[in-house]
Amino acid sequence: MLREVLKNEQIAHDIFKMEMETWDNMRSAQPGQFMHIRCSEFYDPLLRRPFSIHRLERESVAILYKVIGKGTAILSKLSPGEVIDVIGPLGSGFNLNMCGGLAMMVAGGMGVAPFVFLAQALKLSKKVVLIGAKRRENLVCVEDLKKLGCTVEIATDDGSCGERGYVSKLFQKRVGRIKPAAVYACGPRQMLSEIGIISRKNLIACQVSLENQMGCGLGACLGCVIKTRKKRSREEYSRVCKDGPVFRADEVLW
Amino acid sequence: MVSPELSLDFAGIRMQNPVMVASGTFGFLEEYVGHVNLRRLGAIVLKSVTLEPRDGNPPPRLAETPAGLINAIGIQNIGVKALKREKIEKLKEIGVPLIINIWEESEKGFLELIRILSDTEGIAGVELNLSCPNVGGKLFAQDPRASSLLVKRARKESRFPLIAKLSPQVTDIREIAKACEDGGADAISLINSFPAMAIDVKSRKPVLGNVTGGLSGPAIKPIALKMVWDAARSVKIPVAGMGGISRAEDAIEFLLAGASAVAVGTANFFKPGVTDEIIDGIEEYLVRNGFKSAGEIVGNLNGC
Numbered sequence A: 001m002l003r004e005v006l007k008n009e010q011i012a013h014d015i016f017k018m019e020m021e022t023w024d025n026m027r028s029a030q031p032g033q034f035m036h037i038r039c040s041e042f043y044d045p046l047l048r049r050p051f052s053i054h055r056l057e058r059e060s061v062a063i064l065y066k067v068i069g070k071g072t073a074i075l076s077k078l079s080p081g082e083v084i085d086v087i088g089p090l091g092s093g094f095n096l097n098m099c100g101g102l103a104m105m106v107a108g109g110m111g112v113a114p115f116v117f118l119a120q121a122l123k124l125s126k127k128v129v130l131i132g133a134k135r136r137e138n139l140v141c142v143e144d145l146k147k148l149g150c151t152v153e154i155a156t157d158d159g160s161c162g163e164r165g166y167v168s169k170l171f172q173k174r175v176g177r178i179k180p181a182a183v184y185a186c187g188p189r190q191m192l193s194e195i196g197i198i199s200r201k202n203l204i205a206c207q208v209s210l211e212n213q214m215g216c217g218l219g220a221c222l223g224c225v226i227k228t229r230k231k232r233s234r235e236e237y238s239r240v241c242k243d244g245p246v247f248r249a250d251e252v253l254w
Numbered sequence B: 001m002v003s004p005e006l007s008l009d010f011a012g013i014r015m016q017n018p019v020m021v022a023s024g025t026f027g028f029l030e031e032y033v034g035h036v037n038l039r040r041l042g043a044i045v046l047k048s049v050t051l052e053p054r055d056g057n058p059p060p061r062l063a064e065t066p067a068g069l070i071n072a073i074g075i076q077n078i079g080v081k082a083l084k085r086e087k088i089e090k091l092k093e094i095g096v097p098l099i100i101n102i103w104e105e106s107e108k109g110f111l112e113l114i115r116i117l118s119d120t121e122g123i124a125g126v127e128l129n130l131s132c133p134n135v136g137g138k139l140f141a142q143d144p145r146a147s148s149l150l151v152k153r154a155r156k157e158s159r160f161p162l163i164a165k166l167s168p169q170v171t172d173i174r175e176i177a178k179a180c181e182d183g184g185a186d187a188i189s190l191i192n193s194f195p196a197m198a199i200d201v202k203s204r205k206p207v208l209g210n211v212t213g214g215l216s217g218p219a220i221k222p223i224a225l226k227m228v229w230d231a232a233r234s235v236k237i238p239v240a241g242m243g244g245i246s247r248a249e250d251a252i253e254f255l256l257a258g259a260s261a262v263a264v265g266t267a268n269f270f271k272p273g274v275t276d277e278i279i280d281g282i283e284e285y286l287v288r289n290g291f292k293s294a295g296e297i298v299g300n301l302n303g304c
Helices: A070-076 A109-121 A142-147 A167-178 A189-201 B080-092 B107-117 B144-157 B173-183 B218-234 B248-257 B274-288
Strands: A002-012 A015-021 A034-038 A049-052 A060-066 A083-090 A102-108 A126-133 A150-156 A182-186 A206-209 A225-229 A235-239 A246-248 B008-010 B013-015 B019-021 B043-045 B062-065 B068-071 B098-102 B125-129 B162-165 B187-190 B194-197 B212-216 B239-241 B261-264
Touching: A002 A060, A002 A070, A015 A070, A015 A083, A034 A060, A049 A060, A049 A070, A049 A109, A060 A070, A060 A109, A102 A109, A102 A167, A102 A189, A109 A126, A109 A142, A109 A182, A126 A142, A126 A167, A142 A150, A150 A167, A167 A189, A182 A189, A189 A206, B019 B274, B068 B218, B080 B098, B080 B107, B098 B107, B107 B125, B107 B144, B125 B144, B144 B162, B144 B173, B173 B187, B173 B218, B187 B218, B212 B218, B218 B239, B218 B248, B239 B248, B248 B261, B248 B274, B261 B274
Parallel strands: A102 A126, A102 A182, A126 A150, A182 A206, B019 B043, B019 B261, B043 B098, B098 B125, B125 B162, B162 B187, B187 B239, B239 B261
Antiparallel strands: A002 A015, A002 A083, A015 A060, A034 A049, A034 A083, A206 A246, A225 A235, B008 B013, B062 B068, B068 B212, B194 B212
């Protein structure tokens, strides 16, 4: 469907936030779900691009995106008033049930995108967000998350903000002390795998939000599969667009 | 003003319009509910089904190219028994002709599949996938004799209309088309995707887990169109044309080239409502040009 672009702002070097008018189905979206956006009116790029739902308001919905290729470059040039072709909400969302405990979100780089929506949904819960970025210039959403009641801690590769080092190292340090009821992670695969391992060692359920190149985005073409294994079951291929993008970390075969 | 007649009889299958969805691009349909008006389709061709469930190829399974897509899915599917048990009932409810696409490595396998499907209610036809490039080995569709023999034996086993799906990777499509007609195929469908590959120069590895895949999408349309034109002029049985159809005009080109029906595949990925758009577009074209039925434009090229 076609939606009007309301805002499209650069919020950091090569990172943009786009707000568009919302729609009926989107109003019942779950954090962790995504939308599938057609970037070109023609055939290059051919396929849609998936973006996590970043933030949901009464009249608008927003995505956060980094310009890394042709499709995202086209998106970055859209102006308010122009229309965008979107499908959504799609995929599985985060399981929000934490029985009143503390939610710990671990974000690697652009992985922070779905956590603003998650923080909105976890209004009444205690929330800690650990964000990892290459350097301070790449950090986004910190203030948004704080305003939504999250305690935010930062790790940068170069130490220009917060702790020096990877966010997984920061997570390892904090998880034992903070003892979250649930861990939510989103970011590069390597990071997700590590967060999953550390969570398991600490006996905490960890959900990861994966990204993958997608074909149809609806679960029909089987193009976006990853290897998974449910408990006491055989290895199988699961669709990131339909069985995911949220998976239990211990079910993903990294 | 009477609306033009879009319905047709395709190889004994009654279709309300010439627009089908192509095998492999529509899953088993539930995924598209809410995104596509399924009841409006001329026919639905399901993803290839095999005797046993198959996991398919290791990822990555997709490589996008300008105006195209290389896929190496590898016929991941639940197997014919599960299809019969779990999916056919629901699919019948849509009320649109259902064509089951089948694949196996051997002729014996194809025939076994047909036998297993022979008692299934609700199937309008069987499409023989002689041409998937993602499952290794030489294709039936590259060998006129093997194709003809397989079709002949399948014809004996099958009470359903048989459609032979052809590969573009052949020296002369007319030869294969004729061989399938001689074997007794009720129709042919072409083209399947074109063998292709992509390489990641950073990692110096093939992009696809399977190394090679099949190219589809607008990029292959000119190749597909020419093959449909060649094939349609060399057989009397009806031809379903496909390959890069992404809008009404594309579909009309295939009809003019001699296809009496068309299938839309890859375009469903980036435009889930594309089949509606194409059905409407064909109708508008017929009205605008004074044709009373879709049949009137099939093979109706001026000066050819």
